[in-house]
Structures are given as structure tokens and as C-alpha cells.
Amino acid sequence: MQIVVLPGDGIGPEITTATSGVLRAASERFQLDLRLEEHAVGHASLKQFGTTVRPELLDIVRAADGLILGPTATFDFKDEAHGEINPSRHFRKSLDLYANVRPARTYAGRPGRLGEFDLVVVRENTEGFYADRNMEQGNGEILVTPDVVISLRRITRLCCERIAHAACRLAMKRRKHLTIVHKANVLKLGDGMFLDICRAAAKGYPGLEVDDILVDAMMAHVVRNPDRFDVIVATNMFGDILSDLTAELSGSLGLGGSLNVGDRYAMAQAAHGSAPDIAGQDVANPISLILSTALLLAWHGEKSGAVRYEEAARAIEAAVAKALREGRATRDVGGKLGTIAAGAAIAEVLQAE
Incomplete structure (x- = not known):
């Protein structure tokens, strides 16, 4: 499965790094052969290419099996004539992602x-x-x-x-x-x-x-x-x-997964924003994006008929639940770990099951 990863702005690169670690663990355990292909979007792309979303990126996404979009500084992008394209809007509209699926549930050890x-x-x-x-x-x-x-x-x-x-x-x-x-x-x-x-x-x-x-x-x-x-x-x-x-x-916006789905394409996207005030501090909660990518794997499994992707999605969700139950999470949801360590804890649980 080829997945395009767009880290985004603010806390986006941090939670995307944590999420990628969980995906690699899932790929190894369930033999998913996940291939993560990272590209710049948002401010990083604007600086490098003069636009927040370069034109060829859409074709790259269409050729892949799924898209992961980290949070982007949507409010900063006001003038499309100067390359300031809203990445989330661009992909939702261009790929006709007409359904936004947003689960919310409580977790043992982290009561709602x-x-x-x-x-x-x-x-x-x-x-x-x-x-x-x-x-x-x-x-x-x-x-x-x-x-x-x-x-x-x-x-x-x-x-x-x-x-x-x-x-x-x-x-x-x-x-x-x-x-x-x-x-x-x-x-x-x-x-x-x-x-x-x-x-x-x-x-x-x-x-x-x-x-x-x-x-x-x-x-x-x-x-x-x-x-x-x-x-x-x-x-x-x-x-x-x-x-x-x-x-x-359920306990935090950081616990809510989000998948944007159309008839042919799907995009995993954290339910929250780019939080520039805490960017680079290793305190952001990666769980929303991790759960979003689990939804992406489940969608791909159902679409392709490959059951192992759906099994991997359920395993990621179970690993998140166990890590929360054990308090191995970021401070906003009762833990003491940083962003990267919280992602690593979920990957560790996933591999140990």
C-alpha cells in the first residue's frame, strides 16, 4: 500500500513522525508492505515551491492508495493567486471526499x-x-x-x-x-x-x-x-x-480520529488544528492522527478485500486503548510522555500483542 504523507504545519511534522512509527510497526506485524512517501505541503511547500500545494502533488496522491494530511495553517492561507491554497480544501474538493467520518469513544483509564x-x-x-x-x-x-x-x-x-x-x-x-x-x-x-x-x-x-x-x-x-x-x-x-x-x-479533541472518504480516494486527517503555539515542544498528542490512519487502513482493506489491513486497523485502535489505560500518553490526556515517546509507546504495544 502506497501512502502519501504530507506533514503540514505547526505540530504536524511531530505528530506525523509519531504516526509513521506506528504505521511501520503495523506494517511489520501484519505484512502490509506499507510505503510512506513524504512531500512538503503548507508553509514548507510555500517556501520551497512558491505555493502551499504544488500542481503535480494531486497526481501523486491520485496514483497512491491513500493520503495522510497533517494539520496545516489554514487561517494563514488567504490568497490563492499568490500560491496560498488551503491544502485540506484542495484535496477534499479535488478528490471529491464527500464523507467526513469522525468516531468518538471513551477509553478505560481515561473516563469521558x-x-x-x-x-x-x-x-x-x-x-x-x-x-x-x-x-x-x-x-x-x-x-x-x-x-x-x-x-x-x-x-x-x-x-x-x-x-x-x-x-x-x-x-x-x-x-x-x-x-x-x-x-x-x-x-x-x-x-x-x-x-x-x-x-x-x-x-x-x-x-x-x-x-x-x-x-x-x-x-x-x-x-x-x-x-x-x-x-x-x-x-x-x-x-x-x-x-x-x-x-x-470522550476526553479530548486529541482522541478523535477523522477520515475523509469518497468513492475512489480517502484522506486521513487529524481532527484538530496545527497548534503553532506548542509546535516544536514535543508535547502535542499524536493519537488523533494515529487513529485517523487506522481508519485509512480499514478503508483500504474493505475496498481492496485485503482483510489484513482491517485487522491492522483494529490492532492500532486496541494499542491506543491499552496505552491510554496504562497512562502511556501525553500530558493532555493524563500521561507524562512527549509526542514521539507517546507514538513509540503505541508502536511498542502493537508489536508486543
Whole structure:
């Protein structure tokens, strides 16, 4: 399996190094023949090539079996005419990665804030309120006067249908419970269509239990009783907010994996940002990116029919759980290790099992 690795900015190179060590351990144990091919992206690429994402990089990614994108300094990149391309947006849009899969679960030895739970947020990833994703050209925000801004949201039948089916398929592999999160009482056309399509899609999956909750009420329900949920599907912005909340409820945003998936390609990406304030200090938590790469391996295994990749993914997740249970982790999740040592501890557990 050929994987393109883009370390990114801030803490990105550190957590990517830790993650690569875990992948090498998994490759050795499960005979995966992983080949990690690293390229510059973000500020490093801007300095070297005059652009945050050089044009040929997309073809390199398309020729590989998977992509790992470290956190990038998205807020710094404002002018594409001067090479300041948002790497995350570029690959999500260019590879049509329409589903953002964000698991959140609690771990023994690292209790969640509100009891034990295990759920997944499936977020539509290509349209919605995000102004850099909902237009073919230009931007979805309009400055009418210095004091008036209009933000457009795009919702399409195609995108609703494919995210609905992605969530249903995942729910059928888990506990067969799907929750649709929406605001159809106010956004009657856009969220109304999203809700109707999700309900219609779910009818094609026998035994799937379906409910729906308004997004504002959902914030209360998931805080009050997160273990009642299994797979949650939502439009882009609602899903983004909800997945950060559920990850934090599990103990830390640094414990939340994230996989961006399309019909042909997938990109593992940490759920958090580049955290430039702690870059280079060996304190960043690598677990989010490690779990994201486990999701990438599982996706490749299912897509290719090679079971050993799915077995490796489960083993990585189990190694993370054991390392957390033993307190072999970074300080933000109760441990005393640095970034590289925390990654090495997970790799060691993985090899010893």
C-alpha cells in the first residue's frame, strides 16, 4: 500500500513522525508492505515551491492508495493567486471526499466527562455553509456593504443522497441505529430536503432504527446521554460542530480520529488544528492522527478485500486503548510522555500483542 504523507504545519511534522512509527510497526506485524512517501505541503511547500500545494502533488496522491494530511495553517492561507491554497480544501474538493467520518469513544483509564459511549458522526464534506466549498467559482460569502454580509448555503440532492447512504452503510455494520441531525423546522427547504432524503435512504436498510433530532436539541441530548447514539449524520457545519463536541466529551479533541472518504480516494486527517503555539515542544498528542490512519487502513482493506489491513486497523485502535489505560500518553490526556515517546509507546504495544 502506497501512502502519501504530507506533514503540514505547526505540530504536524511531530505528530506525523509519531504516526509513521506506528504505521511501520503495523506494517511489520501484519505484512502490509506499507510505503510512506513524504512531500512538503503548507508553509514548507510555500517556501520551497512558491505555493502551499504544488500542481503535480494531486497526481501523486491520485496514483497512491491513500493520503495522510497533517494539520496545516489554514487561517494563514488567504490568497490563492499568490500560491496560498488551503491544502485540506484542495484535496477534499479535488478528490471529491464527500464523507467526513469522525468516531468518538471513551477509553478505560481515561473516563469521558459523561460516562462511556461509542459513536460516529458522519458529516457531509463538500457543500453546506462552508464558503470555500459551495461554489464552482468564487466565494459563498458576499459583502453587500461594509456593514452587511450574506452567506450562501448550497444543499443538493446528490450530496444528501450519498452522505445518507454512507451513514446507513456504517450504521448497519455497527448497532443499526441512525440519528439524523437537522434544522428542518427553520431551514425548511435545505434541511427539509436533507431530512427527507436521509429517511428515504434508510428505508433501504432492513432493521435500521432511525430517529431525527433538531441540531440545537441534539447538543443537549448528546451532552446529557451520549451513549444513546450510534451513527449520527448531519450537513457540513452542523456535523463539524457536533463532531468536535463529541470528541471533547470522550476526553479530548486529541482522541478523535477523522477520515475523509469518497468513492475512489480517502484522506486521513487529524481532527484538530496545527497548534503553532506548542509546535516544536514535543508535547502535542499524536493519537488523533494515529487513529485517523487506522481508519485509512480499514478503508483500504474493505475496498481492496485485503482483510489484513482491517485487522491492522483494529490492532492500532486496541494499542491506543491499552496505552491510554496504562497512562502511556501525553500530558493532555493524563500521561507524562512527549509526542514521539507517546507514538513509540503505541508502536511498542502493537508489536508486543
